[in-house]
Amino acid sequence: MQFKENLPEQCPPAEARCPDRGELVYRLGRNSDGYSADDFLSHWELNPGNHSSYSTRPGECQAKSLSIFLKEADVIQACKLPTLKRMQSILRIKLEPTDGQLMQTNGPSHHSLWLSCTFDPDKANILVTPL
Numbered sequence: 608m609q610f611k612e613n614l615p616e617q618c619p620p621a622e623a624r625c626p627d628r629g630e631l632v633y634r635l636g637r638n639s640d641g642y643s644a645d646d647f648l649s650h651w652e653l654n655p656g657n658h659s660s661y662s663t664r665p666g667e668c669q670a671k672s673l674s675i676f677l678k679e680a681d682v683i684q685a686c687k688l689p690t691l692k693r694m695q696s697i698l699r700i701k702l703e704p705t706d707g708q709l710m711q712t713n714g715p716s717h718h719s720l721w722l723s724c725t726f727d728p729d730k731a732n733i734l735v736t737p738l
Contacts, residue, residue, distance in 0.1 A: 608708065611722040612649060618668035619721045623710040626702035632675040632709075632720070633682040635694035639737035642698055647728050649673060669712060672719035675700070681716035686738060694738065701732035 676682040
């Protein structure tokens with residue numbers, strides 16, 4: 608699988624998996640009335656002048672992924688964190704096996720998603736719910 612970002616060696620990790628067809632995941636969005644390509648940028652892409660901060664945990668590999676949750680209650684809880692209070696919606700995304708690879712990180716419901724180069728938000732099944 609080819610990925611959207613130029614990933615380091617051994618990334619995604621061997622234990623990462625392709626999503627099941629129609630697997631529902633949740634992500635916080637920046638707008639209450641829709642989503643944009645910016646909602647699908649990794650921390651690495653969002654902070655181009657700050658890559659040195661990823662030399663330690665969680666590292667470049669995880670910084671080049673998207674944070675997603677498998678449970679809606681957990682994404683609602685996450686939006687209460689000070690760094691995420693600016694988020695205005697929940698994106699409910701139905702993934703396909705070709706959309707990338709995901710792996711559990713930072714808690715039972717939190718996963719990192721490495722997007723494939725074929726993932727297109729405009730063609731994906733995404734429902735936006737304002738917070």
